[in-house]
Amino acid sequence: MNRTINALTRSLNVFHLAGSACNNCDIEILDALTPRYDLERFGITLVGSIRHADVLLVSGVFNRKAAIRAMELLEQAPKPYLVLGIGGCPCTGLMFRNSYNWDRPPSDYMNIDAFVPGCPPKPEAIISAVVKVVEGLRSGALVPRCLQDATELAETPEAAGTV
Amino acid sequence: MKSSMVLVEFLLFPGLLFTAIAGLLTTWVDRKVTALVQMRVGPPLLQPFYDIRKLLIKETCVPEDGAVGLFLLAPLLGLAGVTLASMILWRTLLNVQATFVGDLIVLVYLLVMPALSVMLGSFASRNPLASLGGSREVKLMIAYELPLVLAILVPVIQANSIRLGDLLTAQAPIFSLSGALALLVCIACTQAKLTIVPFDMPEAETELSGGALIEYSGPPLAMFKLTRAMMLFTMPVLLVVLFFGGVVSGPGWLPAVTGFLLWFVLVAVTIVVRNTTPRVCIDQAVRFFWGPVSLVALVAVMLAWLGW
Ligand code: SF4
Numbered sequence: 403m404n405r406t407i408n409a410l411t412r413s414l415n416v417f418h419l420a421g422s423a424c425n426n427c428d429i430e431i432l433d434a435l436t437p438r439y440d441l442e443r444f445g446i447t448l449v450g451s452i453r454h455a456d457v458l459l460v461s462g463v464f465n466r467k468a469a470i471r472a473m474e475l476l477e478q479a480p481k482p483y484l485v486l487g488i489g490g491c492p493c494t495g496l497m498f499r500n501s502y503n504w505d506r507p508p509s510d511y512m513n514i515d516a517f518v519p520g521c522p523p524k525p526e527a528i529i530s531a532v533v534k535v536v537e538g539l540r541s542g543a544l545v546p547r548c549l550q551d552a553t554e555l556a557e558t559p560e561a562a563g564t565v
Numbered sequence: 566m567k568s569s570m571v572l573v574e575f576l577l578f579p580g581l582l583f584t585a586i587a588g589l590l591t592t593w594v595d596r597k598v599t600a601l602v603q604m605r606v607g608p609p610l611l612q613p614f615y616d617i618r619k620l621l622i623k624e625t626c627v628p629e630d631g632a633v634g635l636f637l638l639a640p641l642l643g644l645a646g647v648t649l650a651s652m653i654l655w656r657t658l659l660n661v662q663a664t665f666v667g668d669l670i671v672l673v674y675l676l677v678m679p680a681l682s683v684m685l686g687s688f689a690s691r692n693p694l695a696s697l698g699g700s701r702e703v704k705l706m707i708a709y710e711l712p713l714v715l716a717i718l719v720p721v722i723q724a725n726s727i728r729l730g731d732l733l734t735a736q737a738p739i740f741s742l743s744g745a746l747a748l749l750v751c752i753a754c755t756q757a758k759l760t761i762v763p764f765d766m767p768e769a770e771t772e773l774s775g776g777a778l779i780e781y782s783g784p785p786l787a788m789f790k791l792t793r794a795m796m797l798f799t800m801p802v803l804l805v806v807l808f809f810g811g812v813v814s815g816p817g818w819l820p821a822v823t824g825f826l827l828w829f830v831l832v833a834v835t836i837v838v839r840n841t842t843p844r845v846c847i848d849q850a851v852r853f854f855w856g857p858v859s860l861v862a863l864v865a866v867m868l869a870w871l872g873w
Contacts, residue, residue: 409618409619409621412615412618413619437604438605443607443608443609445608445612449775451775451779454782480624481623
């Protein structure tokens with residue numbers, strides 16, 4: 403397990419999964435990837451295909467139809483991967499909470515590993531979140547939820563109903 | 566030669582292991598220089614190795630209705646091709662008498678394998694974006710192979726041999742007009758053969774989101790990345806052998822150092838071009854290679870024939 407985590411955290415390929423965000427979070431994500439912050443120092447690069455991704459940055463909320471597609475997309479990611487919720491939207495829905503076309507915030511149906519609070523969070527906040535996640539993974543305090551659920555389901559069959 | 570010896574040469578030196586390490590270090594140079602151009606610090610030395618190691622622990626996803634066998638076989642094909650090519654090259658560099666007559670022809674065919682593997686893999690994955698990337702790869706290959714082979718003919722005509730060992734010991738073609746023209750053509754074709762900017766339309770990240778390799782994940786993707794890295798290392802070595810033959814062969818350390826410096830200059834040219842040009846359309850690329858580049862290559866062949 404430790405070797406897996408070590409290999410994973412030294413080379414994180416980021417995939418940007420934008421729901422119906424208000425676009426501010428998306429811009430801040432792109433900001434974090436600009437030469438000014440130079441995330442390639444830590445091996446973090448942006449990739450275009452979910453098959454190449456290790457980290458999914460989810461921003462905004464998904465409406466009813468998009469949520470199904472987003473979950474389909476999530477299933478296509480090769481394990482082990484991490485899901486990061488950027489901004490307040492994926493956690494609570496924030497200003498979209500009274501929209502007619504959505505059902506629940508993504509945190510209700512997606513296995514999001516960590517949230518980066520803010521509306522939108524600054525690039526510094528996103529980077530500090532990534533650092534915390536990497537530290538948590540290395541110390542064992544955090545286990546990627548895509549791996550966690552598989553073992554949980556194997557141990558307690560009734561856990562499947564609660565997801 | 567014993568077959569066990571061949572296996573050692575294929576897997577360790579100068580085959581897979583050596584070329585892989587050298588190739589990954591070359592990609593580090595590429596990324597570091599790119600970072601410096603953009604005024605940032607760039608990745609650590611071992612970053613390409615970390616990337617490959619990470620891909621090895623990832624899950625391998627196979628597209629549901631693709632041709633699974635071909636999908637998984639394609640990356641192996643490219644890797645084997647470039648490994649063999651590098652092995653032939655380095656055996657010649659270490660001992661000019663080591664290889665057979667006509668090895669240059671074998672080499673040219675082997676260096677087509679990586680592009681072929683990308684095509685096969687992309688079509689086998691049955692992803693529309695991947696097919697688009699694959700078809701662009703086909704067109705690009707048709708475009709650059711003609712001038713490339715014409716340009717490679719120039720040293721062959723000058724040395725009057727198709728054995729790499731003879732080309733290496735003959736007088737360096739670069740000192741003649743035809744040789745200099747052919748080298749320019751080869752540099753342009755190398756850029757396309759490596760599918761890097763401005764000829765990276767098969768993988769155009771902004772339009773095709775990864776293009777030909779979009780469906781690949783885990784170890785097969787690692788193999789493709791490795792193949793590309795090894796090509797980035799091998800192509801400049803081939804150019805040094807072809808065009809600087811007399812300069813880089815012979816006893817002592819001076820030819821070796823000169824060879825390394827020349828190799829580095831060729832890599833640097835590739836990287837600088839990559840960082841200073843935008844991506845062109847596929848039709849522009851075909852017109853470029855079949856028009857001016859082929860013309861220059863043809864002129865170079867004629868000049869070589871006339872002894873210039
Ligand atoms: S968290 Fe705020 S800034 Fe980000 S998408 Fe939601 S509303 Fe926009």
